[in-house]
Amino acid sequence: MDLDRDKLLWIYRRMRQIREFENRLHEDFAAGLIPGFVHLYAGEEAIAVGVCAHLDDDDFITSTHRGHGHCIAKGVEINGMMAEIRGKASGCCKGKGGSMHIADVDRGMLGANGIVGGGPPLACGAGLSGRIRGSRQATACFFGDGGSNQGTTAESLNLAAVWKLPVVFICENNRYAETTSTDYSIGGPDIAGRGTAFGMPGIVVDGQDVFAVYEAAGEAFRRARDGEGPTLLECQTYRYFGHFEGDEIKYRTRDEEAHYRERDCLENFRSVVLDGELLEAEELDAIDREAETAIVDAVAFAESSPLPDPAECLNDVYVAY
């Protein structure tokens, strides 16, 4: 494993930051502090972080409605994220996008997406732009098991394959598209095989294991940057909360949830690095405290920020009109 100390600490810091962010949103939504809809990423952190560990600031990602984790993994600043989700003027989208459209193009984060299957064609375009410029920029395209069934996803897999685009498709298969189980919605034995069908490697990865994600993504991005074309990684995972906050989650059992929580990606990471004597427990505990503090600060920043002026509604539709 080519993970040095700094990278290991980076991975844990990002995963822990996502978990803290999402757990706080879970509480704040229940307390009535967050307008609209939020879809939480808790449980799936190993995927965003294991993938984004291979990305530079000028690489791109496309995301889903469950996009906070992708943002944090890509380096979007959490004060602006928290303010955005609260609808504040200081939010990273000035309060116009909210949780479902959270984005930071300056960080290569091309937006959470309210349209299932909205991201893959955009990822092809981001890959193409880097290719035409002759850069080694790569794009990570996150989508879910639900998104795997959209026509746009199939079309994008094919386009990326025939043009050998520097795109890595990451299907986060958390077993439920809203309420619908993959047992019902996925034809064929898995989603990875759809990549094979379009002529690219299609690999099933344990999405609870950040080391497995990191390793599989490493080879995928090497291929992408070396001009060998796209890869489809099907990362099998589980979301801890409902489809959105407020979901009563009647479509799965509490036993099933407990089973997956026993395979928690953060606990798994801690065991591996402590058993292997790669990191000290005190270092990890310090990161936990840092992450908690950062969230407290982010909430304070969001709460102390003003709401946007109503007429701000009219700005940003065009560059010029």
Added chain:
Amino acid sequence: MAERELTYRGAINEALRLEMRRDESVFIMGEDIAGAPGRDDPEMVDAWGGVLKVTEGLINEFGPERVRDTPITESAFIGAGVGAAATGMRPVVELMFIGFMGVTLDQIINQAAKMRYMFGGKAKIPLVIRTTIGAGFRAAAQHSDATYSTFVHFPGLKVVAPATPYDAKGLLISAIRDDDPVIFCENKVLYDTTGPVPEEDYTVPLGPAGHPRDGADVTIVAISRMVSISLEAADRLAADGIEADVVDLRCLSPWDEDAIIGSIEKTGRLVVVDEDNPRCSMASDVAALAASRALGYLDAPVQMITAPHTPVPFSPPLEDYYVPKADAIVEAVRAIT
């Protein structure tokens, strides 16, 4: 006996239930319209009953064959609705939000709308696409549009946008029995509103406008949620002695030109209230109708109260700014009376 009250949501649910009982060829499909598809556990069946609970309970009466959850694959299941309609069924397909029309537009505008015409009148497409419109849920740009005017543009489609529980039930029954494709726009902010709804089946015909308020001083043409906001404005204007004639344009295609013209002939003034964006819109369509057929009766410029020419923003003060309000209607009326 007092008339029974029902919510807008309940009225739509009842229309579906009655038509499914009456006609075996009626079936419904969409994303999570029951929830937990494929699960046998009775505790799980109907886990959601639709994302906004409009189809709740239907699977218990009609089963998963006729209350069919779909994968997230809008082009395929909307198109399957078109195909099933062309081959003898009467599907009612739920598209969760009108913004998702973007995903599936080809099946609606090139297939459903044009089949009958292209085939020389030899096909019929008795399809209903139920979808939700409207800002107010803090659901941001892709889940909050009221872009029904897009569909009015296409010959071959009918477009309906009920404002009351009574009309929601009667128009949906008409839409299901109609032999052409109907886009049925439900305003999600209205789902919990209540009104009198008879228990039996009845129809409200596709075409005629509603006329919830009679007045001689100004015509207010309003659509969907804007009807109740216009009635609120009309009450305030009445306190000042201005009587508004409110036309509920519940059917957008076909539409009731005569009701609009007739009202303008009576009042000489027109205000159009529309939650959609203003360009190429129902509001501009009504204004054009007035200019072409009733210019001689108009004593003042037509006033259009619409959403601004922007997407729907997320943050509460921005979204509140976006949605037309009674204040703006009152001000517009005062400017021309």
